[in-house]
Amino acid sequence: MKTLLEQIAEKTADAFAACGLDPALGRVTASNRPDLCEYQCNGALAAAKTAHKAPILIADEVADRLKDSGFFASVEAVKPGFINLKLSGKFLAESLDAASADEKHGVENPHPEKIIMDYGGPNVAKPLHVGHLRSAVIGESVKRILRYCGNTVIGDVHLGDWGLQMGLIIAELQDRQPDLVYFDPDYQGNYPSEAPFTIGELEEIYPAASARSKTDEAFAARAHAATAALQDGVPGYRALWRHILNVSVADLKKNYEKLDVHFDLWKKESDAQPYIPELLQILKDKNLSHLSNGALVVDVAEPDDTKEVPPCIILKSDGASLYQTTDLATILERQKLFAPDRILYVVDKRQQMHFTQVFRVTRKAELVPPETKLNFLGFGTMNGKDGKPFKTREGGVMRLETLIGDIDQAVYDKMADRDLPEEERRRVSETIGLAALKYGDLSNQASKDYVFDVDRFTSFEGNTGPYIQYTIVRIKSILRKASANGLAASEKFAAPDSDADKQLMIALARFSEVMEQAAQEFAPHKICAYIYEIADQFNRFYHETNIMAEPDAAKQAGYLKLITYTREILETCIQVLGFAAPDQM
Numbered sequence: 001m002k003t004l005l006e007q008i009a010e011k012t013a014d015a016f017a018a019c020g021l022d023p024a025l026g027r028v029t030a031s032n033r034p035d036l037c038e039y040q041c042n043g044a045l046a047a048a049k050t051a052h053k054a055p056i057l058i059a060d061e062v063a064d065r066l067k068d069s070g071f072f073a074s075v076e077a078v079k080p081g082f083i084n085l086k087l088s089g090k091f092l093a094e095s096l097d098a099a100s101a102d103e104k105h106g107v108e109n110p111h112p113e114k115i116i117m118d119y120g121g122p123n124v125a126k127p128l129h130v131g132h133l134r135s136a137v138i139g140e141s142v143k144r145i146l147r148y149c150g151n152t153v154i155g156d157v158h159l160g161d162w163g164l165q166m167g168l169i170i171a172e173l174q175d176r177q178p179d180l181v182y183f184d185p186d187y188q189g190n191y192p193s194e195a196p197f198t199i200g201e202l203e204e205i206y207p208a209a210s211a212r213s214k215t216d217e218a219f220a221a222r223a224h225a226a227t228a229a230l231q232d233g234v235p236g237y238r239a240l241w242r243h244i245l246n247v248s249v250a251d252l253k254k255n256y257e258k259l260d261v262h263f264d265l266w267k268k269e270s271d272a273q274p275y276i277p278e279l280l281q282i283l284k285d286k287n288l289s290h291l292s293n294g295a296l297v298v299d300v301a302e303p304d305d306t307k308e309v310p311p312c313i314i315l316k317s318d319g320a321s322l323y324q325t326t327d328l329a330t331i332l333e334r335q336k337l338f339a340p341d342r343i344l345y346v347v348d349k350r351q352q353m354h355f356t357q358v359f360r361v362t363r364k365a366e367l368v369p370p371e372t373k374l375n376f377l378g379f380g381t382m383n384g385k386d387g388k389p390f391k392t393r394e395g396g397v398m399r400l401e402t403l404i405g406d407i408d409q410a411v412y413d414k415m416a417d418r419d420l421p422e423e424e425r426r427r428v429s430e431t432i433g434l435a436a437l438k439y440g441d442l443s444n445q446a447s448k449d450y451v452f453d454v455d456r457f458t459s460f461e462g463n464t465g466p467y468i469q470y471t472i473v474r475i476k477s478i479l480r481k482a483s484a485n486g487l488a489a490s491e492k493f494a495a496p497d498s499d500a501d502k503q504l505m506i507a508l509a510r511f512s513e514v515m516e517q518a519a520q521e522f523a524p525h526k527i528c529a530y531i532y533e534i535a536d537q538f539n540r541f542y543h544e545t546n547i548m549a550e551p552d553a554a555k556q557a558g559y560l561k562l563i564t565y566t567r568e569i570l571e572t573c574i575q576v577l578g579f580a581a582p583d584q585m
Contacts, residue, residue, distance in 0.1 A: 001106040003513035004095055004506075005030075005039075008071065008085065012041050015065035019058070021047050028085070037076070037084035038506060044081035055081025089495030092505050096493045099509065100565050105572070106512035109150035109519075113373075116154050116334050117143050119346035120256070120263060123160035124248035125169055125206045128255050128400040130390050130452075131348075134379045137441050137578065139346035140261040141524040142377070144576040149519040154338065155263045157252075161245060162269040162326070165206060167227030169244060170237055171219060172209035173197070174226075182236035191236070195243035199251045202244065231273070255401055260434065260578055272329035275336075276321060279329050280314070282365050289314055300360035312357035327358045328367065335368050342373040344522065349378025349447055377522050380449035382441070390452050408433035410458045411466070415585070428582045432466050433458070435579040439465030442577055443528035460585075463532050468574060471535040472581035475567040478547060482560055485548075493565075494558030500541040501562060507537045511569050515576075524577060531573045538566050 002010070005028060013026030025043030044059035051058055059077035066075045066085070074086040099106040119139025122132055139155065146153045173196070174183050180196055181187045197205065213220040230237040249266060256262070280296075283289040288298045294317030301309045312324050334340060345355060355376040362368060384390045391397065412429035420428065440457035444450040460466045482488075496502035510530070518526040547563070550556040574581060 001098065001102060001108055001512065003106065003516070004509040005513050007095070008039055008087075011066060011069050011071050012043070012062070012083070012085075015062045015069075016043055016047070018065050019061050021051060021058070021062075031084070034503070037074075037086055039085040039087070041083040041085065042081070044077075044083065048081065059083050087502075087506065089497075089502065092502065092509060093493040093495045095509050096505060096565065099511065100493075100568075104148070104150075104512075105515075105569065107149055107515050108512070109516075112150040112152065113341035114152045114154075114338065115146060115342045115344060116156060116338060116340045117146075117344045117346065118156050118158050119143075120155075120157035120261070121160065121347065122157070122252060123163075123165060124252075124268075125165055125202050125244050126248075127203050128252065129397045130382060130400060130403055131397065132400055133259075133403070133437075134382060134441060134446075135346050135348070136256065136259055136261045137438050138377070138379055138446050138524065140259075140578050141438075141442055141527075141576060142344070142346065142522045144578065145515070145519050145522075145524065145527070148572075148576050149516060151519075154265060154340075156265040156267050157256075157263040158330070159245075159249070159252075159266065159268040161241070162231070162273065164223060164227050165210070166230055166241055166244065167223040167225070168209035168213060169202070169205055170226040170230065170240055171223040172205050172212070173240070175219075176205075182240045184236065187236065191239035195247050196240075197243070197247070199247050202247055258401065258404055258434075259438075267330075269326045269330075272326050272333050275329040275332045276325060279325070279332055279365075279367075282332075282367070283314065283361075286365055288361070288364055293317065298361050298364065300357050300364070302360075309353070309356060309360075312361050314361075324354065324358055324361075327354075328361055328365075331358075331362055332367050335372075340372065342375065343368075344375045344377060346377045346379065346446075349380060352376060352378050375522070377446060379446045380444075382452050383449055385451055385453060387451070404433065404437065407437050407454055407458060410454050411436065414458060414460070418585070420584070428585055431580060431582045432469060432585060435465030435469050435574070435581075437465075438577060438579050439468065439528060442524040443532075445523070445525050463528075465579065466585070468531050468535050468570065469579075469581040470585060471538055472567055472570050472574075473583065473585050474542065475538070475563050475570075476581075476583060478542075478563060479560070479567070481548060487560060488557065489560035489564050490554070490557035491561075493561055494555065497555070498541075498544065500537075500544045501559070504534070504537040504541045504562065504566065507534050508565060508569055511572075527573050527577055531570055534566065534570060538563070 009026055009028045012028055013023035016026045017023040025047050026041060027043060028039050028041050031037045031040045044055045044062060047058050048055040056077060056079050059081045063075045063077040063083055066072060071088060071091045072085050073088045076084045078084055117139060119135050121135055122128055143153050143155050177196060181191065213223055226237065230241055283298060289296050292311060295313050296315040297311035297313050299311050313322055314325050315321060331343065334343060359374045362374060382390050408430050411432045412425065415425055415429060418425060436457040440452065443463060457464055458466060460470050496505055514526055514530045518524060545559060547556065547559045550559060571581065
């Protein structure tokens, strides 16, 4: 189904063609002066030179062709050559009838893709903290948007489980509990099924070991040796590693569940290890890798680079692999297992050079077909009100569950005057808190840094998640009252009878255009801006229209149809953003 903008542009293109001009001149944009018109075409200005005619004369001629199209309530040529357009109410109602009858409200995707999304990226044995928020929230929303638009999307958390942190934990645990069977090289039996630590103990062990390694050279050397032994397959260390994984993943799943973030794959760095030998052989066979100061590298600089792009290090001088190695092996693994059309990484934008190198090696080595797309969606930093990366009051990195708890409590406190049972108030506060948290993040362009402001994010007014939810709750309340009074919505949309309902209808008719653009650009902030516009338009309509007291039954049924669809569009949008609206708040 064509978007509203495409339908309008098709008509203007036909009008330009009928005047003997290039149809491409019929490009239409939404007006930035809604007091004058709803859409505008400036093609007459561009046509003047080739047509050897004044722009206003061309605009007049095109406008005459458009006036009888049935699409427009008014078409006006304005000096020096603008064409101002206002849509006809009948056309608008028919457009909404068609969109509302479609399962996806007009969204189309003629070329759906199979997409692997790499987002989340936590390390095992470490709690999720605020630094993990943006990858999870942005990645989950982009995944949902892409799926809504008909793509097959496979979300992979891609756990960090194979680096030095494993050796640090093993070495520290050996000092604390040296009698554990995992450290007995002669042990032949089955290892215990229960881990010798809880998640709380594990999260204390790692930072203690990390701090110790910075001052104790002997301990640091043992940790490196333990890492190598783990990777070489020492049975006791492998058993401990499995315990670390199981305990960590269970805790990670619990915390991601609180964010309503869900992964299809819980793949790990270690899963890519079997593919490293093949990767090294490919690089060798294609004469891409060479030694540089003892390290194995691939040159990836290109002549038109505006800044230096260093060689991609594949193996360090001691033969150890790096993140680049693992990421390249993971791409090889993903190609073999899934053959995706696209791989999309949602990662801190400070990793851009890393992915520039990885993508260039991937292309040079032909690890994926040439048509496979590789995308890096880099996100900015979540900062405190001081403009610096968000910290606790003590200056440490805040755990993510603490942040969620704080924002839920802030909402709960704001709802002190609500007449709700305690349990319900807590439940509603959590629903609103999640919306405040996610919308506060997603309403910013992903690449931009933003300030995390609990007071602003939890406000029930302004451009916030709770304001969007409150608008939905208001619509639900009206519809409940209407149902209780035996009132029903009309089957078809009615032509608007005021500017307020017309502007709301125009906003609703733009849904497919906005959703498709958000999918193409991996841009949840466009959905946020859109639903804020709809919420504002609805609340204007609500304040100017006495829906329940309308004496004309047909007109009232049309109003109910309009607000029912408004709720449907808003709920569809917040679902792809990753939150929901309560029934009351």
